[in-house]
Amino acid sequence: MSIDTPLFEVLRTSDYENLIWCQEKSVGLQALIAIHDTTLGPAAGGVRMYPYESEQRALDDVLRLARGMTYKAAAAGANLGGGKCVVLGDPKRGESEALFRTLGRFIERLGGLYIAGEDVGTTAQDLALVGLETRHVFSLPAEEEVAHFTAFGVVQGMRACLQHVSGSADLQGRTVAVQGVGAVGSDVVRRLVEAGAMVTVAETDQDRLAQITKSYPVTAVPVQELHARPVDVYCPCALGAVLNERTLPELRCKIVCGAANNQLATEECGDRIAEQGILYAPDYIVNAGGLLAYADGQQPGGFNRARALAAVERIAETTQRVLALAKEHQLPTYRAADQLAEQRIAAVGQAKTVATGWGR
Numbered sequence: 028m029s030i031d032t033p034l035f036e037v038l039r040t041s042d043y044e045n046l047i048w049c050q051e052k053s054v055g056l057q058a059l060i061a062i063h064d065t066t067l068g069p070a071a072g073g074v075r076m077y078p079y080e081s082e083q084r085a086l087d088d089v090l091r092l093a094r095g096m097t098y099k100a101a102a103a104g105a106n107l108g109g110g111k112c113v114v115l116g117d118p119k120r121g122e123s124e125a126l127f128r129t130l131g132r133f134i135e136r137l138g139g140l141y142i143a144g145e146d147v148g149t150t151a152q153d154l155a156l157v158g159l160e161t162r163h164v165f166s167l168p169a170e171e172e173v174a175h176f177t178a179f180g181v182v183q184g185m186r187a188c189l190q191h192v193s194g195s196a197d198l199q200g201r202t203v204a205v206q207g208v209g210a211v212g213s214d215v216v217r218r219l220v221e222a223g224a225m226v227t228v229a230e231t232d233q234d235r236l237a238q239i240t241k242s243y244p245v246t247a248v249p250v251q252e253l254h255a256r257p258v259d260v261y262c263p264c265a266l267g268a269v270l271n272e273r274t275l276p277e278l279r280c281k282i283v284c285g286a287a288n289n290q291l292a293t294e295e296c297g298d299r300i301a302e303q304g305i306l307y308a309p310d311y312i313v314n315a316g317g318l319l320a321y322a323d324g325q326q327p328g329g330f331n332r333a334r335a336l337a338a339v340e341r342i343a344e345t346t347q348r349v350l351a352l353a354k355e356h357q358l359p360t361y362r363a364a365d366q367l368a369e370q371r372i373a374a375v376g377q378a379k380t381v382a383t384g385w386g387r
């Protein structure tokens with residue numbers, strides 16, 4: 028056993044509800060499922076498969092990511108809690124039908140406490156295998172693309188930021204630098220161009236770059252230059268930690284608003300960007316569109332496109348609320364986002380106590 032942290036200490040540090048260890052030697056499955064908070068509903072979270080260098084790293088990751096999902100779902104107004112599953116292994120070598128079906132059986136045993144989705148290292152096909160053994164898997168109808176809901180939400184968040192900074196949410200004539208034109212970024216570009224924005228892109232994958240410059244009137248710049256462009260909005264849609272000690276002094280945008288998860292390298296970077304007078308749209312607020320689409324599919328009667336789009340459209344309102352809270356209390360926006368999420372969990376938790384007359 029190479030885990031250093033005492034296990035109940037791990038749960039206590041941030042009020043986790045459960046930590047489930049799953050093992051099936053015959054198929055080589057080792058997985059951890061963390062349930063952070065289910066006040067608002069079943070714990071939602073992706074299944075991440077990664078060749079962790081140690082069990083401690085896997086534990087740290089599952090805990091951090093589960094907590095993040097609680098905040099994301101709460102702030103987005105979804106009736107979901109936060110959870111996560113990590114599978115210890117190399118997605119390029121370790122995947123097998125038996126492994127994902129076995130994971131599905133573990134998830135089924137939890138009786139709906141945890142609902143699984145895709146994440147780094149797993150695909151829709153892997154989740155379909157999980158779904159052969161359990162109903163508790165997020166899915167959308169085959170013709171729907173989750174990244175398009177995420178992209179729609181990012182653009183809604185961007186409009187709210189523009190409204191806040193300039194008094195108009197109009198994208199016509201705005202300059203936007205989009206980093207990464209993968210599943211989400213390419214659809215963000217499409218929406219921006221259609222709304223009349225002037226778009227600059229950077230992308231490491233040359234095929235994707237060629238595709239986007241062929242399809243839309245966008246300007247391509249080298250990857251290492253994009254964040255320093257003098258634009259209205261810098262829109263990270265590739266990697267995390269893009270707002271760091273090195274990039275912050277080079278930023279020349281008014282707003283940062285993009286889909287990438289964990290854009291702030293550290294919380295201090297969130298404080299610094301506010302001090303620089305740049306409006307940072309908290310990533311988990313504006314990239315919740317995909318989660319909201321999945322949440323819609325959990326409703327009785329299943330997925331309803333118009334209802335899902337209406338929920339994603341409200342990311343503009345949520346962003347406005349975060350920005351107003353930050354302004355009112357003189358907080359960096361990332362802290363305001365956390366407060367919004369915590370307030371909703373506390374209020375619903377209180378309501379549940381009242382309804383039952385005793386602790387939830």
Ligand code: NAD
Pocket residue numbers: 173174175177206207208209210211212229230231232235250264265266267286287288314315317
């Ligand atoms: P993706 O893998 O389809 O696209 C990412 C793109 O970024 C790829 O084309 C990649 O080549 C490119 N890239 C990598 N490094 C780069 C760099 N340094 N500069 C420029 N381009 C670079 O991923 P995605 O599904 O589009 O997700 C993008 C981001 O949004 C990720 O951080 C993801 O976690 C986050 N996110 C995605 C969703 C979703 O619905 N897919 C939801 C929430 C958050």
